[in-house]
Amino acid sequence: MLIRVEIPIDAPGIDALLRRAFDGDAEAQLVHSLREDGLLTLGLVATDDEGQVVGYIAFSPVDIAGEDRQWVGLAPLAVDAPFRGQGLGKQLVYEGLDSLNEFGYAAVVVLGEPGFYSHLGFKKAAQFDLYCRWPETENAFLVYPLAEEALAGISGRVDYHEHFNHF
Template sequence: MDYIEEFTPHAEAIAELFAATFTASEGAEEGALIGALARRLIAETPTENMRVVTAWEDGALLGGIFFTRLTYAGDPRKVFITAPVAVATAHQGKGIGQRMIAHGLDALRQEGVDIAVTYGDPAFYSRVGFKPVAEVDLPAPQPLQQPQGWIAQSLTDAPLTPLRGPARCVAVLDDPALW
């Protein structure tokens, strides 16, 4: 498996992967929403605020993950949110998502990012080190429909301590329908 962080040449294939994966698991409406989200993230988010990791095998795109900057007004730590993540339906259950997330988190760690946070299934993300956090300790940029899915991990040797100030995500994610 090859992990590629250069995403521009593969932008449409990445967006189609997200649309197809979420359509298969959540229905056509969610597939359209997440496919459009992937397209907008690629087109509208400045590269200094986003990392994309894709997994490839024999020229086929198997998975993709976005990491985008999350800032806290009163806290200097570097924080990135891990979302969305998709693995092609035919390749799910093989550990591809976990390995891709681990690769991306290692890259962020090497860049000096302090904390990774995500909003997803705690049972899945706990396999790659994420733990539940309270919104009072790590404020979300929008009200959460499912607060139990707000999870994070320290990417340094320092323990995860509360972040100060309101949170701000990249503009494309700043949509209540996504939270």
């Protein structure tokens, strides 16, 4: 298993994985739109021994209260069914967090499964007076500070790119 930054030749494999993992095309369309508009801050793939994409994670810019604070949103995270339960999702998240930290990003937000992400160190964003546009997501909207002072004096609505509003 190899985890690395995505390259253009990975796009068809990422697309196929997202369509399988999410039982539809919304996430695949989202990633395609973000990629086309240069809005993928970071995309990582996990490939098997034959080079097939079996895991994927993407990060894209978000604004807080209308300002760019060098934060990113994690979405989507996908692991092919035969590889689930082996820690691959966790590895993809940690690899992404490490890379983003090295690049100087301040924090990561995610709208996802609270049990999974809190186990990885994410905290409920609401406890920092942060929220997103989707109603009734308080328990699933989480934040992971990469910089020591990332959450100091920051509050308000976290906005993903408008591409997220179409899916």
